[in-house]
């Protein structure tokens with residue numbers, strides 16, 4: 001069998017099995033803690049504008065969700081932002097884009113410093129997005145699916161006037177879509193790219209394109225996945241679609257079709273890209289350099305492709 005990019009997350013079958021999220025604290029309106037205090041007895045941290053720092057890589061699709069939702073809801077002043085270098089070294093994500101290579105608020109050079117300060121035994125991959133408490137220096141959460149939901153529901157008092165309601169009152173349909181899109185598309189592209197056997201790669205590839213075919217059809221008569229208005233699931237699909245032709249099609253061998261060959265999905269992705277909060281958060285250069293330069297098992301020569309031409313997103 002060929003070597004895996006992340007050995008501990010590769011099953012004996014060759015299938016990619018993503019690690020769990022280690023830190024699952026919640027910042028909640030229901031916290032019984034006073035400002036400046038840690039979590040209450042239920043693990044809920046107090047909502048406090050200016051206190052927490054969201055750490056992202058612009059390359060990462062899971063972090064990208066939180067960046068978009070923070071912007072859509074107008075939470076930029078309430079939750080500050082740290083951006084890591086898209087290229088990890090052997091110690092992981094680093095703050096080499098900042099002066100002196102340190103995050104100016106947290107004072108750290110590597111994200112691993114706060115992971116290890118929070119859990120000295122931590123041995124998994126140090127991942128973005130993460131929300132870090134600037135008072136204690138602890139990681140509150142790296143639970144990326146919960147982070148965006150909580151920005152909608154728990155930070156509501158700090159949303160900008162007219163902020164979109166990204167969570168529908170009736171959640172069943174959205175939650176079902178979220179689950180299918182996560183399994184087959186968001187994580188599906190990784191299951192293609194990180195598979196180490198032909199069979200597991202082909203199974204992931206088939207599930208991915210079967211799901212994209214269903215979504216293509218769904219968008220035949222609607223602008224957004226749930227109908228007329230934008231919701232959380234659109235954000236989640238967008239961050240994978242925007243990386244599709246630049247990275248997943250080639251690097252992860254998701255190459256039955258390009259995104260541009262699905263008329264509805266391509267029109268939908270471009271429509272989102274051109275809305276406030278979406279295109280302005282996309283950095284194709286960092287996206288491409290991250291994937292092609294850090295997955296050395298998949299792309300050992302480190303060549304970063306020149307294309308595709310990003311102007312197609314705005315033309």
Ligand SMILES: N[C@@H](CCC(=O)N[C@@H](CS)C(=O)NCC(=O)O)C(=O)O
Nearest residue numbers: 018019020060061062125126127128
């Ligand atoms: N927290 C999740 C998802 C977040 C995630 O995978 N983020 C990637 C970037 S897209 C990351 O931080 N990877 C660190 C690494 O590859 O070492 C996980 O642990 O798998």
